[in-house]
Amino acid sequence: MKKIPCLYAIVRFAPFVETEEFANVGIILLAPTEQYFDFRLLDRRYARVTRFFAEMKPEIFNTSMRNLRDELQRVAVLLRERDRDQVLNLDTDFGRSLFAEIIRPRETIIKFSEPKPALATDPKAQLKALYDFYVERNFATQEYQEALMVKGLRGWLVEARLADRFHSERLGDKTYGATFPFVESGLSHPLKAIKPLYLGQDDPTRIIDHGGQWALRVARLRKRQRLPQELLFAVKGPEEEGSSRSEAYEEAVEELRQANAAVLPFADKDRILYFAASS
Structure with a gap:
């Protein structure tokens, strides 16, 4: 050609x-x-x-x-x-x-x-x-953004001398599970888990779908009693306010909270570290 x-x-x-x-x-x-x-x-x-x-x-x-x-x-x-x-x-x-x-x-x-x-x-x-x-930076995919968030959070944990308490782990059973990048294990079961979640996609539908996918995973894992009681999603959403994307972001966050998960903005470093450090 x-x-x-x-x-x-x-x-x-x-x-x-x-x-x-x-x-x-x-x-x-x-x-x-x-x-x-x-x-x-x-x-x-x-x-x-x-x-x-x-x-x-x-x-x-x-x-x-x-x-x-x-x-x-x-x-x-x-x-x-x-x-x-x-x-x-x-x-x-x-x-x-x-x-x-x-x-x-x-x-x-x-x-x-x-x-x-x-x-x-x-x-x-x-x-x-x-x-x-x-301009649109399409190389910065959802997976790329979440990888950056994981890297950033890991750096915060290292600075706070908390990194040794957390590791990546698949939570679930032989038929269903999901991997969380930050899991604190206890003697017989996980104590807490943190999942950075990117909800800033261009399409509002994709924002709701991605948040809903994780809300559904949480519900299924709780039904199997495979989740720690303390679960946090550190989320990053759209920059602009009052748009259809920001409305979709709020809907996705509310669905995660209805699944009995804590949700904090990824920018709220202090509160995320407080969650990680708490006993």
């Missing part, structure tokens, strides 16, 4: 020159030989950006992205018109020059990465894949 050479750049939002911090907010992509130019910009779930730059008014982000979108749309129209008039033909220099002009360093809060090459069978699909990776 034919591979099409592409150039892409990551769009970065950097409102504070002093710190040089930035957030990835989009991708622009050019396939010079195909006269293809397109872009994808963050237009939803931008609370993580505005919260990261908490000192900045959200209107600044919204206005900057709107102006950038207008500019990139003008570029796309210009390239299409030249292609339609057959002025561009297969001369790729114009497209490359225009791309270079777009990403040229300027004293603005919108920055671009250095141009990066890519080979793609479908430039449109490549643009989506790059956006999903750099």
